[in-house]
Amino acid sequence: xxxxxxxxxxxxxxxxxxxxxxxxxxxxxxxxxxxxxxxxxxxxxxxxxxxxxxxxxxxxxxxxxxxxxxxxxxxxxxxxxxxxxxxxxxxxxxxxxxxxxxxxxxxxxxxxxxxxxxxxxxxxxxxxxxxxxxxxxxxxxxxxxxxxxxxxxxxxxxxxxxxxxxxxxxxxxxxxxxxxxxxxxxxxxxxxxxxxxxxxxxxxxxxxxxxxxxxxxxxxxxxxxxxxxxxxxxxxxxxxxxxxxxxxxxxxxxxxxxxxxxxxxxxxxxxxxxxxxxxxxxxxxxxxxxxxxxxxxxxxxxxxxxxxxxxxxxxxxxxxxxxxxxxxxxxxxxxxxxxxxxxxxxxxxxxxxxxxxxxxxxxxxx
Amino acid sequence: xxxxxxxxxxxxxxxxxxxxxxxxxxxxxxxxxxxxxxxxxxxxxxxxxxxxxxxxxxxxxxxxxxxxxxxxxxxxxxxxxxxxxxxxxxxxxxxxxxxxxxxxxxxxxxxxxxxxxxxxxxxxxxxxxxxxxxxxxxxxxxxxxxxxxxxxxxxxxxxxxxxxxxxxxxxxxxxxxxxxxxxxxxxxxxxxxxxxxxxxxxxxxxxxxxxxxxxxxxxxxxxxxxxxxxxxxxxxxxxxxxxxxxxxxxxxxxxxxxxxxxxxxxxxxxxxxxxxxxxxxxxxxxxxxxxxxxxxxxxxxxxxxxxxxxxxxxxxxxxxxxxxxxxxxxxxxxxxxxxxxxxxxxxxxxxxxxxxxxxxxxxxxxxxxxxxxxxxxxxxxxxxxxxxxxxxxxxxxxxxxxxxxxxxxxxxxxxxxxxxxxxxxxxxxxxxxxxxxxxxxxxxxxxxxxxxxxxxxxxxxxxxxxxxxxxxxxxxxxxxxxxxxxxxxxxxxxxxxxxxxxxxxxxxxxxxxxxxxxxxxxxxxxxxxxxxxxxxxxxxxxxxxxxxxxxxxxxxxxxxxxxxxxxxxxxxxxxxxxxxxxxxxxxxxxxxxxxxxxxxxxxxxxxxxxx
Numbered sequence: 001x002x003x004x005x006x007x008x009x010x011x012x013x014x015x016x017x018x019x020x021x022x023x024x025x026x027x028x029x030x031x032x033x034x035x036x037x038x039x040x041x042x043x044x045x046x047x048x049x050x051x052x053x054x055x056x057x058x059x060x061x062x063x064x065x066x067x068x069x070x071x072x073x074x075x076x077x078x079x080x081x082x083x084x085x086x087x088x089x090x091x092x093x094x095x096x097x098x099x100x101x102x103x104x105x106x107x108x109x110x111x112x113x114x115x116x117x118x119x120x121x122x123x124x125x126x127x128x129x130x131x132x133x134x135x136x137x138x139x140x141x142x143x144x145x146x147x148x149x150x151x152x153x154x155x156x157x158x159x160x161x162x163x164x165x166x167x168x169x170x171x172x173x174x175x176x177x178x179x180x181x182x183x184x185x186x187x188x189x190x191x192x193x194x195x196x197x198x199x200x201x202x203x204x205x206x207x208x209x210x211x212x213x214x215x216x217x218x219x220x221x222x223x224x225x226x227x228x229x230x231x232x233x234x235x236x237x238x239x240x241x242x243x244x245x246x247x248x249x250x251x252x253x254x255x256x257x258x259x260x261x262x263x264x265x266x267x268x269x270x271x272x273x274x275x276x277x278x279x280x281x282x283x284x285x286x287x288x289x290x291x292x293x294x295x296x297x298x299x300x301x302x303x304x305x306x307x308x309x310x311x312x313x314x315x316x317x318x319x320x321x322x323x324x325x326x327x328x329x330x331x332x333x334x335x336x337x338x339x340x341x342x343x344x345x346x347x348x349x350x351x352x353x354x355x356x357x358x359x360x361x362x363x364x365x366x
Numbered sequence: 367x368x369x370x371x372x373x374x375x376x377x378x379x380x381x382x383x384x385x386x387x388x389x390x391x392x393x394x395x396x397x398x399x400x401x402x403x404x405x406x407x408x409x410x411x412x413x414x415x416x417x418x419x420x421x422x423x424x425x426x427x428x429x430x431x432x433x434x435x436x437x438x439x440x441x442x443x444x445x446x447x448x449x450x451x452x453x454x455x456x457x458x459x460x461x462x463x464x465x466x467x468x469x470x471x472x473x474x475x476x477x478x479x480x481x482x483x484x485x486x487x488x489x490x491x492x493x494x495x496x497x498x499x500x501x502x503x504x505x506x507x508x509x510x511x512x513x514x515x516x517x518x519x520x521x522x523x524x525x526x527x528x529x530x531x532x533x534x535x536x537x538x539x540x541x542x543x544x545x546x547x548x549x550x551x552x553x554x555x556x557x558x559x560x561x562x563x564x565x566x567x568x569x570x571x572x573x574x575x576x577x578x579x580x581x582x583x584x585x586x587x588x589x590x591x592x593x594x595x596x597x598x599x600x601x602x603x604x605x606x607x608x609x610x611x612x613x614x615x616x617x618x619x620x621x622x623x624x625x626x627x628x629x630x631x632x633x634x635x636x637x638x639x640x641x642x643x644x645x646x647x648x649x650x651x652x653x654x655x656x657x658x659x660x661x662x663x664x665x666x667x668x669x670x671x672x673x674x675x676x677x678x679x680x681x682x683x684x685x686x687x688x689x690x691x692x693x694x695x696x697x698x699x700x701x702x703x704x705x706x707x708x709x710x711x712x713x714x715x716x717x718x719x720x721x722x723x724x725x726x727x728x729x730x731x732x733x734x735x736x737x738x739x740x741x742x743x744x745x746x747x748x749x750x751x752x753x754x755x756x757x758x759x760x761x762x763x764x765x766x767x768x769x770x771x772x773x774x775x776x777x778x779x780x781x782x783x784x785x786x787x788x789x790x791x792x793x794x795x796x797x798x799x800x801x802x803x804x805x806x807x808x809x810x811x812x813x814x815x816x817x818x819x820x821x822x823x824x825x826x827x828x829x830x831x832x833x834x835x836x837x838x839x840x841x842x843x844x845x846x847x848x849x850x851x852x853x854x855x856x857x858x859x860x861x862x863x864x865x866x867x868x869x870x871x872x873x874x875x876x877x878x879x880x881x882x883x884x885x886x887x888x889x890x891x892x893x894x895x896x897x898x899x900x901x902x903x904x905x906x907x908x909x910x911x912x913x914x915x916x917x918x919x920x921x922x923x924x925x926x927x928x929x930x931x932x933x934x935x936x937x938x939x940x941x942x943x944x945x946x947x948x949x950x951x952x953x954x955x956x957x958x959x960x961x962x963x964x965x966x967x968x969x970x971x972x973x974x975x976x977x
Contacts, residue, residue, distance in 0.1 A: 131379060174380055174383050174387075176376065176383075231413050233405045233413070234416070237410045238410075247417055247420070248420065251601060268417075272402060279399065290384065299380070310391075324405065
C-alpha cells in the first residue's frame with residue numbers, strides 16, 4: 001500500500017513494494033555481475049556504489065510533491081537537451097559513438113536522463129488538454145519527440161533513441177491521442193519504411209537487421225553475438241550450470257556479458273527456473289506500476305507513472321528480445337541488472353518519481 | 367479546470383489505453399518466456415553440445431611410425447630423434463631478458479631470433495609453444511639440462527626424422543616417406559573418424575605418409591593412430607587447460623623378410639649397372655632380396671633434398687627412381703624354356719626320349735621363314751635335357767610350333783606370367799603374356815604361327831618383370847606350387863598350384879637335373895659359374911635380343927651402341943636337390959645371361975645359403 005509515514009513535522013513518501021523489489025533486483029544484479037565479469041570485484045564494488053547512491057537518490061526523488069515536477073518539467077527537459085547537445089560537442093567517443101559526458105567522477109550517458117524528463121514534460125504538457133488531443137498539440141508533441149529522437153540517434157545510439165521515442169509516444173497515446181490519427185500515421189509509417197531503410201539507417205544497422213532476418217547469413221559477423229547468446233541460454237537448460245559455471249560467459253564466448261547480454265549469463269547459470277524467478281520480479285514491478293497508475297491522484301500523475309513504467313518495460317523487452325534472438329542487436333542494457341551507472345541511476349530516478357506521483361494525495365479540491 | 371464528467375471519461379480512456387499496452391506487453395512477455403523455454407528445454411541438447419564444442423579444442427597428437435626390421439631383427443628404418451629447444455611464450459614476461467639469458471647457454475642465430483621475436487606475441491596470447499632452435503647438439507642439450515631449473519618456460523623436446531640405415535639398399539623395396547596432399551590427409555583422418563585440426567607433430571617434417579615401397583603398402587600399419595589432447599579454450603582460441611589426453615597409438619613395427627646381407631651383396635654385385643635382382647625364400651614365398659639399380663638415397667628424399675640434386679636424379683638417363691624389379695619389362699628369352707619343356711611333357715607333345723636334329727635354325731613350314739639359334743651350325747641331336755643345357759632354340763621352336771597357342775598361354779600364366787605375383791609389392795607391373803586377342807586389339811594383326819614359335823624361346827611380345835621371373839624360378843624349384851610372393855612371408859597367403867596331370871616327381875627331377883646341367887655340364891651355357899660355389903645350383907640363362915641380327919658380324923656392328931646390346935638374364939635356385947632360395951637377375955645390355963647375370967645370382971645365393 002502507499003505509505004505516508006507521519007512524523008511530527010514531516011512525512012516520508014515511498015512505496016514499500018516497489019522499494020523492496022527494486023532493491024532485490026539491484027542486489028541480484030550485483031551478484032550476477034560478479035559472475036558475468038569473471039569475478040571482477042572492482043566492477044562489482046563500483047556498481048554497488050551506484051546501487052547505494054541510486055537507492056538514496058530514489059528515496060529523495062520520491063519526496064517532492066508531483067506539482068514540483070509538473071512545474072519544473074520544462075526546465076528539466078531543457079537541461080536534458082543541453083546535456084545532450086554538450087555530449088555532441090564535448091562527449092567521449094567510444095567505439096565510434098559519442099554517448100558519454102565526462103563529469104570527472106563519472107561518465108554520464110546523457111540520453112538516459114532525457115528518457116525520464118521527456119515523458120514528464122509531455123505529461124505536464126498534455127494533462128489538461130481536452131480529449132482527444134487536438135491535431136495542433138499532437139504535432140507539437142510529435143515534433144518534440146522526433147527532435148529528441150534525432151539528437152540521440154545522431155550519437156549514434158539507435159536503441160536509446162527508440163526508447164525515448166517510444167516513451168514520448170506512450171504518454172501521447174495514454175493522454176488520448178485520437179485513434180484516427182494512430183491508424184493514419186501507422187499506414188504512412190508502413191509506406192515510408194523503404195525510405196527509412198535507405199536514408200536513415202547506418203550500414204551496420206542495416207546489416208544487423210539483415211542478420212536478424214537470416215542469422216545463417218554470416219555466422220561470425222554480426223550474428224556471432226546472437227548465436228553465442230542463444231548457445232548460452234540454451235545450454236543453461238532447466239536448472240542452469242551453476243553460479244560462475246557458465247562456460248559461455250567465463251570463456252568470453254558471450255559478447256558484452258556484463259552489459260547487454262547479462263540475461264544470457266543468468267539464463268546459462270540459473271536455467272529456466274532462474275529466469276522465471278527473475279522475470280517474475282520484473283513482472284511484479286510492472287503490475288505494481290499499473291496499480292499505482294490506476295490509483296494516482298490526478299491525470300498528470302497517471303500519465304507520468306504510465307509513461308515511466310512503460311519506458312522501463314520497453315527497455316526490458318528490447319533487451320530480452322535481443323538476447324533471445326527475436327529482435328535485432330541494438331545496444332540496450334537490462335534495467336537494474338546490467339553494469340552501467342547511467343542506466344541504473346536513471347531508473348532509480350524514474351521509480352523515485354513514480355513513488356512521488358503515487359504516494360502524494362491531493363488535498364480535496366474546493 | 368476539467369469538469370467531473372470529463373474527468374471520468376478521461377480516466378476511463380487512460381485505463382483502457384494503459385490496459386491495451388499492458389496486454390500487448392504481456393503477450394510479448396509470454397512469447398519471450400516461451401522462446402527461452404524452447405531454447406532451454408526443447409533444444410537443450412543441441413545448445414549444450416554447442417557450448418561444449420565452443421569451449422573445447424581438440425589438438426591431434428601425431429603417432430610415431432613403426433620401425434622396419436630385416437628378417438634377422440636388424441633395424442633397417444628407424445625414427446631418429448633430433449632435439450629442439452622449445453619455449454612457452456605465455457610464461458615469459460620479458461622476451462629480451464629471457465633470450466639474453468638463454469643465449470648465454472645456447473647460441474641462437476639471427477634468423478631464429480627474428481623468427482622468435484616475430485611470433486612471440488601471437489603464440490603467447492594463444493598459449494602455443496614456439497621452437498627456438500632445432501637440432502641441438504649433445505653439448506647444447508647438456509648445457510641446457512643442468513640449468514633447466516632456471517627456465518621453467520622452456521624445454522627440450524624430441525622431434526623425429528625417418529632414417530634408413532642403408533639408404534641405397536632399400537630405395538625400391540622399402541621406399542621412402544614424404545608429405546602428402548590434402549586429399550590423402552583427409553582420408554587418413556576420415557578413416558580414423560577424426561577431423562583435421564591443429565596437430566602436435568612428432569616428426570620435424572610434419573605429416574608423413576609412405577610414398578613408395580613397403581612404406582606405402584604397409585602405411586596403414588606403420589602409421590599408427592593419432593592421439594588427442596583436449597583443451598579448454600576461450601573464445602579467442604587460447605588454450606586454458608588440458609582436459610583429457612588420449613595418447614596416440616604408435617605404428618606397428620614391421621618385420622620384413624628382407625635380408626640385409628644378401629641385399630648388400632646383390633647391390634655390390636650389380637655395381638650400378640642397370641638391372642634388378644630378386645631372391646625368394648621358396649618355402650614361404652617371402653622376398654629376401656629386392657634390388658633395382660642404379661639406386662638413390664631414400665634419406666635425402668624423405669628429409670630434404672635440394673631441387674638441383676632431385677632434378678639430377680629425375681633426369682639421370684639410367685633412371686634411378688625406376689623400380690626395374692617390379693616395373694621393368696623384359697623378355698624372358700631362354701629362361702622360358704623350362705616352362706615350354708614342361709608344357710610339352712604335360713601335353714604329351716614330347717617326352718624325355720624325344721629328340722630332334724638341330725641344324726642351328728628352324729624353318730617355319732608355312733612361309734619358309736628361318737628362325738635362328740644362337741650357335742651357328744646348331745647343336746646336333748638334342749633331346750629336352752640337352753636342349754635345356756645347350757639352350758637349343760631349334761628344339762623349342764619346333765616344340766612351340768606343335769603347340770596350341772591358347773593352351774600354351776594358359777599354361778604359362780600358371781608360372782606367373784601376365785599375373786600379379788606379389789601381394790604387397792608397390793605398384794607392380796604384370797608384364798605381358800600376349801594372346802591372339804591381345805595382338806588383334808593392340809597391333810591390329812592376327813596371330814601368326816611364327817608368333818607362337820617365337821614364344822617358344824621367350825622372345826617376341828612376351829615380357830615379364832624380374833619379380834615375375836623370381837616367382838617363376840621359385841615355382842620351378844618348388845615343383846609347381848608356391849605361395850604368392852610377399853615382403854613379410856605371411857602364413858596366411860594361399861599356396862598356388864599348377865594343375866598338372868602328366869607330370870610326376872620324376873619329370874621334376876629330370877627338369878631340375880637339366881637345369882643343374884646348365885651350370886654343371888661341360889656344354890652348359892652357364893658352366894663358368896661352376897667354381898663360384900660349393901653346392902649345386904639349377905639355373906637357366908637367357909639373352910634378350912633387342913635387335914634381331916642374322917649373323918655374329920651383324921651383332922658386332924649393332925653392339926657399338928650400348929643400348930642395342932642384349933640384356934643378360936638368369937633364373938637360378940639351390941641348393942639342389944632341395945632348393946631353399948630362388949633368384950632372378952636381369953642386367954640391361956649385359957649381353958650374356960650365363961657369364962654376366964650368372965655371377966650376381968650365385969653371389970646372392972651364396973650369401974643366403976651360408977646361413
